Structure formats: C-alpha cells, structure tokens
Amino acid sequence: MAEALRKLTVGDTPLYREAPNNIEAEQALLGAILVNNDAFYRVSDFLKASHFYEPLHRKIFEVAGELIRMGKTASPVTIKTFLPADGKVGDMTIATYVARLAAEAVTIINAADYGRAIYDLATRRALITVGEDMVNIAYDAPVDMSPGEQIEDAERRLFELAETGRYDGGFEAFTDAVKTAVDMANAAYMRDGHLSGVATGLRDLDAKMGGLQPSDLIIIAGRPGMGKTSLATNIAFNIAESYVPAQQADGSFKAANGGVIGFFSLEMSSEQLATRIISEQTEIPSSKIRRGDITESDFEKLVACSQMMQKIPLYIDQTGGISIAQLTARARRLKRQRGLDVIVIDYIQLMQGSSAKSSQNRVQEITEITTGLKALAKELAVPIIALSQLSRQVESRDDKRPQLSDLRESGSIEQDADVVLFVYREEYYLRNREPKPGTPEYVQWENDMMEARGKAEAIIAKQRHGPTGSVSLAFTAEFTRFSDLAEEHHLPDRFE
Numbered sequence: 001m002a003e004a005l006r007k008l009t010v011g012d013t014p015l016y017r018e019a020p021n022n023i024e025a026e027q028a029l030l031g032a033i034l035v036n037n038d039a040f041y042r043v044s045d046f047l048k049a050s051h052f053y054e055p056l057h058r059k060i061f062e063v064a065g066e067l068i069r070m071g072k073t074a075s076p077v078t079i080k081t082f083l084p085a086d087g088k089v090g091d092m093t094i095a096t097y098v099a100r101l102a103a104e105a106v107t108i109i110n111a112a113d114y115g116r117a118i119y120d121l122a123t124r125r126a127l128i129t130v131g132e133d134m135v136n137i138a139y140d141a142p143v144d145m146s147p148g149e150q151i152e153d154a155e156r157r158l159f160e161l162a163e164t165g166r167y168d169g170g171f172e173a174f175t176d177a178v179k180t181a182v183d184m185a186n187a188a189y190m191r192d193g194h195l196s197g198v199a200t201g202l203r204d205l206d207a208k209m210g211g212l213q214p215s216d217l218i219i220i221a222g223r224p225g226m227g228k229t230s231l232a233t234n235i236a237f238n239i240a241e242s243y244v245p246a247q248q249a250d251g252s253f254k255a256a257n258g259g260v261i262g263f264f265s266l267e268m269s270s271e272q273l274a275t276r277i278i279s280e281q282t283e284i285p286s287s288k289i290r291r292g293d294i295t296e297s298d299f300e301k302l303v304a305c306s307q308m309m310q311k312i313p314l315y316i317d318q319t320g321g322i323s324i325a326q327l328t329a330r331a332r333r334l335k336r337q338r339g340l341d342v343i344v345i346d347y348i349q350l351m352q353g354s355s356a357k358s359s360q361n362r363v364q365e366i367t368e369i370t371t372g373l374k375a376l377a378k379e380l381a382v383p384i385i386a387l388s389q390l391s392r393q394v395e396s397r398d399d400k401r402p403q404l405s406d407l408r409e410s411g412s413i414e415q416d417a418d419v420v421l422f423v424y425r426e427e428y429y430l431r432n433r434e435p436k437p438g439t440p441e442y443v444q445w446e447n448d449m450m451e452a453r454g455k456a457e458a459i460i461a462k463q464r465h466g467p468t469g470s471v472s473l474a475f476t477a478e479f480t481r482f483s484d485l486a487e488e489h490h491l492p493d494r495f496e
Helices: 023-035 038-043 055-069 076-082 094-103 108-139 147-164 174-190 203-209 228-241 270-282 286-291 296-309 324-337 362-380 392-396 412-416 426-431 440-452
Strands: 217-222 244-247 253-257 261-265 314-317 342-346 384-389 419-424 455-463 469-476 481-484
Touching (some): 023 038, 023 108, 038 055, 038 108, 055 094, 108 147, 147 324, 147 362, 203 469, 217 412, 228 270, 228 314, 228 342, 228 384, 228 481, 261 324, 342 362, 362 412, 426 440
Parallel strands (some): 217 384, 217 419, 261 314, 342 384
Antiparallel strands (some): 244 253, 419 455, 455 469, 469 481
16 A cells, blocks of 8 residues: 655665654554454554654644543544545545545554654654754854853753654643643642652651742752751662652653652762661761661661662762763763752752853852753753852841852842742851850750750742742751651650
C-alpha cells in the first residue's frame, strides 16, 4: 500500500538522502488502533502525533486519540468526519484510505513494537536537525556567540531530545497543560502526606509548601551561624533516605517517593559534608568525630550509619567556584546517568558567571546565575535549593528577623526565586547579649533563653503558589540538626 518513493540517481548513487522513516509501521499501528482502541493505550504514554513522518498519519493519530480519551470509539466511520473530505491519497479518497488501514491491520500484540519504531525514527530525524544546525551555526556563527555558548546550546537541545523525544520546546496545547496539572493533583492525592512536590521530611514545612515543587527555584537564606547548610543537608538526606524508585512504561525509573539528590558543595569538601550528615544521624558531635574522641558504641553507630549512607542516592560535587555553565552540564549528565530529583547548591555567592561581561559586574553576575538556575530547574523539571548569604544590614536592626531586601548583591535572587526561605534563630542573638548575672535584666534574659533554646524559625517570605508565614522547627546545635518541633497539642497526656 505504501508506494516506494522514486529517487533521482546517477548510476547507483542517490542525489539526496531521505529522512529516516517507516510508513508501513505507521500504517500498521494506525490500523491496529482503529480496529481495537486498546492499542492506543499501549503507545500513548510515549508516542505523540508529532512523531509520525506522514502529515496525514499525524492527523489520524491525533483525532483517534482525542476520541478515545473522551470515551468514544475511534473507527474509520467515526473519524472520517474530522479529516479533510476532499483529500486524496494516490487514487483513493482519505475515507477509503482509512478504511484500508483498518482492513489490513495487524494484531494488537505488535502495537507497542510499531510505536517504538516510529518513536525511534522520529528521534533520529530530530537528531539530524540538531546536527545540521550545529554545523550551520559553526560555519556562520554570529559575532556575539562564542563557541562555549554554542556548545551549551547544543548540549541543552541534545538533553531535551534525550529526555522528551523533542528538542524545540515551542507551544504546548492548553489541553496538555491541563492534563499535566490534573495528573499532578492525582499524584498528590495518592501520595503519603498528600504532597504535590517532594517531601522535605519536615512536617510543618511540607504542610506550608506542599513539598518541593518541580521546576521551582527555592532560596534558603540567612546570616552566618543560622544553620542554612544544616537545613539544606537535613532536607537532602531526608529526601535521599526515603527514595523509592518506580519503573515507568519505557523501562526508566522515576521516584515514587523521596528522590535522587545532586549536592553542589562549593564551601565544604565532600568529607566535611559527610561528617556533618553522619553527626546529624548518629547524634555524635562532629567535633568529637574529627578528633576521634568517641567510644566503642559511638564507633559502632558510625559504622552502621556509613553502611546505610552508602545505599542512599546522594551525589556530591565539591568543585569550588563552579560556573553556571559547568553546573548545568554536570546536572544534565547526572540526570541522564543516575536520575535526578532535587539539586542543592551551597551557596550562590561562591558561584561564577559564564560570560566575560558579567564577571566585571557582580550584580550582573548574580543575575546571570539566578536566571540560569531558574532555567535549569524548568529544563530538568526538578526543584533547585540554592543557599544565599544575607547582607550585614540585618545586624544593625533591633529585630534581627530577615527581610527580602536583605538578600545580598542582587534583586534578581528575589525576582527569580519561586520560594524564599529565611532561617532565623533567636537563641543565637540572645546568647551574644548576655547581661551581667544578678541584674533584673539577667532574669529576663534567662527566661527569654529558656523560651528560645532549641528552637528555630523557617520564615517563608515569598512563595509563588502558596502562603507566606513562619514555621517553627526544633534545632539541635550540637548535631546541627533541624527536626519537627513537638507542639503542645502533639505531646502525650501528662499526669501530675
């Protein structure tokens, strides 16, 4: 039924190469769908209308898919009214052609194989387009485009192609966006804790944020000593520890719970970070671990913890002063090789911009970094937690609670972030203001210290898709660990 396309030749050599395609496979799959609509669900999770080479086949697949999703029957009779009435396929009308597809249909057993063949050929055609563009741009590069930028652009397009089967982004039908939103709501309903995002393991924070949302840039900021890194490592460990993979229809794995963490530690070495996490989990102070001042039971705890940590998917990159382009490339590579569900960066001010212009101006450089991080979060569809320093103006105020205006070096941090989370510990400031013992002020100070001891606040100063406000957390300074605060109504009954 599929006519062989005649090629102009000189001797045995064709004058042109046809893009990879398999019209027979497309016909066989469409015929199977029209005979038995269940065949559509065998391919609908990975195959889109745009993957078909023949434009008429795209239209038939699209119409049949819409009818089947609406609960109606897709057959040669029901779909012909949605196809061009005056169109021709050779000597046949389109209605006759569709009827022939159904008449010569293969069995439903082969549907997935044909769908996979069509998908693979579409990917190869897209790969050819990316390759041609790379060659053409390299031959005729714009003056303001460096080779590094071209590499970055090519790598981004190749990653998109590897992840989604298409590289061009472009417009998306609103119906597809609505379907994605409904799927997210359904996943939140089915998941423990009813969270639409990745659970941080901190109950009250999850309740306020709904978990860490895919494609969000989450800024955790605070003055030195507040526990920014501790909060980030606590969240990262909680997510990695609760990771449960689920196999998808295409054979890949996706996190059913928890997730794979990529931790870019620009400040601490991987060994220091590991020591801190071990201290949090074993409740042995990190200072004792470093000095070797531990008992035999402590050492057994350390061994048990290290064995458990070897199994969790937490990957650390300790490159200092990493550029946004390097970070992006490594994050893409990690997602392709190991999977990736959350990225943590400690911290923004230690990163570098990629362009020469931005490196001359720190505000421009931070703007490039935050814009790049937000773009990366959307591209990889993962939440990015980026830590940030605050300016010293906090220290000059009576109320030391941070505000959005305290974010250091650039307003772009506030603008590009989907969530801004400040870490604040009243205890830290009270300890530095201890009055002389025996004075009335000392009694008041003692009461204030009792109230503030072991407590921290996570202040949500900005959240695009949720409420702002403050969340109380427990903080154990000895082990640099944040945890849920036991509120009065959560405590067991007390008997006097």
